Amino acid sequence: MNVSIPADDDNFLRRECPTCEQQFKWHLGPINDEAAAEPTPDVYYCPLCGVPAGTDQWWTKEQLEYARARAMPDILAQLSNETGLHIDPTSDVPEAMVEPNDMDIVQSPCHPYEPIKVPTGHEQPIHCLVCGSVFAV
Ligand SMILES: [Zn+2]
Numbered sequence: 001m002n003v004s005i006p007a008d009d010d011n012f013l014r015r016e017c018p019t020c021e022q023q024f025k026w027h028l029g030p031i032n033d034e035a036a037a038e039p040t041p042d043v044y045y046c047p048l049c050g051v052p053a054g055t056d057q058w059w060t061k062e063q064l065e066y067a068r069a070r071a072m073p074d075i076l077a078q079l080s081n082e083t084g085l086h087i088d089p090t091s092d093v094p095e096a097m098v099e100p101n102d103m104d105i106v107q108s109p110c111h112p113y114e115p116i117k118v119p120t121g122h123e124q125p126i127h128c129l130v131c132g133s134v135f136a137v
């Protein structure tokens with residue numbers, strides 16, 4: 001089962017903070033060799049409120065809902081294979097998600113290899129995704 005969540009044209013993935021529920025984006029995958037050589041952290045810091053959370057805690061409500069809806073026909077098909085029960089898959093599989101190219105790219109001075117996008121006009125300061133340090137752009 002494979003549901004893909006799209007990134008925008010700059011390869012930034014929309015994220016939602018589990019603490020403040022504001023959205024921002026982080027870059028999908030390392031941006032260069034230097035970034036690739038860095039260890040993957042256990043937590044990321046919310047750029048907007050600075051509270052850390054585990055790296056898998058940042059799905060937006062829309063992404064979770066989309067993943068659930070897209071996966072449902074597969075789950076039903078598997079269930080019907082395993083049990084012999086006949087359940088008609090519902091037809092309301094959502095269209096593929098499209099990620100708009102919104103928000104502004106910022107880089108923290110301490111960890112510039114991990115750029116983020118914050119909502120246009122977001123108030124300073126911003127927290128570094130990697131270490132939580134506050135910076136202004
Ligand atoms: Zn937050």
Ligand SMILES: [Zn+2]
Pocket residue numbers: 108110111128129130131132133
């Ligand atoms: Zn940092």
